[in-house]
Amino acid sequence: MTDGYDPTFLDAEVPLPQPAGQAIALPYPRFTVLLDPERKLAAVTGVNIDGSQLREVSRSGDWRLDPRADADQQAGPDVYARNDLDRGHLVRRRDPGWGAADEARDATEATFFYPNAAPQASGFNQSKELWLGLEDHVLSYAETTDQRVSVFTAPVLAAADPPYRGIRIPLRFWKVAAWNGPTGLAAAGFLLDQSELVDVREGVLAAPPLGAFRTFQVPIAEIAEAARIDLGPLSDADGLAAQAARPGTRRELGSLEDVRLR
Secondary structure (H helix, E strand, C coil), X not given: CCCCCCCCCCCCCCCCCEECCCCEEEEECCEEEEEECCCCEEEEEEEEEEHHHECCCCCCCCCECCCCCCHHHCCCHHHHCCCCEEEEECCCCCCCCECCHHHHHHHHHHCCEHHHEEEEECCCHHHHHHHHHHHHHHHHHXXXXXXXXXXXXXXXXXXXXXXXXXXXXXCEEXXXXXXXXXXXXXXXXXXXXXXXXXXCHHHCCCXXXXXXXXXXXXXXXXXXXXXXXXXXXXXXXXXXXXXXXXXXXXXXXXXXXXXXXX
């Protein structure tokens, strides 16, 4: 099953965001990765999550290259060997794991292809829980509708990212969640900054003393500009922008209670 991201999954059509540069489209069960072959990392990922059909699927799957793209277009195992880098899932393992048992298993195992990974510094404790818990938080909020959420996540592929083992390690990541709100499409955008944890001098990463990943809720229009991504109708559906947030305004999140979804 390689159906990929479905733009009609929500009541309003939400096209898969498009990067400014070249990308290889790689559809997987219930999600799609747009791989930037020059950076060897995803420029965009999009997944459909049906919270009412989520299953608890045992962790299985081994990280592997996707044969649909050349090996030298993917950041593979050599990037993550003998250092403090984690292979960070962009589409989380559990997100596409819903519906029939066999379909849920196949979908979760598909998240272990290298185009769905990005290098993230390890050891960031509660901030990791916050970043990975954002989708759960949005799903909980969406219980008043039909529990359907589409989530888009990727690194900010900036020219200033530090070089390491044939790639450039992204210092920031973005995430946008979209759902059916009471008055139509609703969305929220977030940025994660790992700049304080990445130091490639003399091959050292996540050099002590460890800082923390910093997570911000930001206007979606700011994400579109920073990542050079066309986010389509998501900017207009942004609840933070609807509160008359000024361009560049951001909220650093200390806990999920700090997230604004209205």
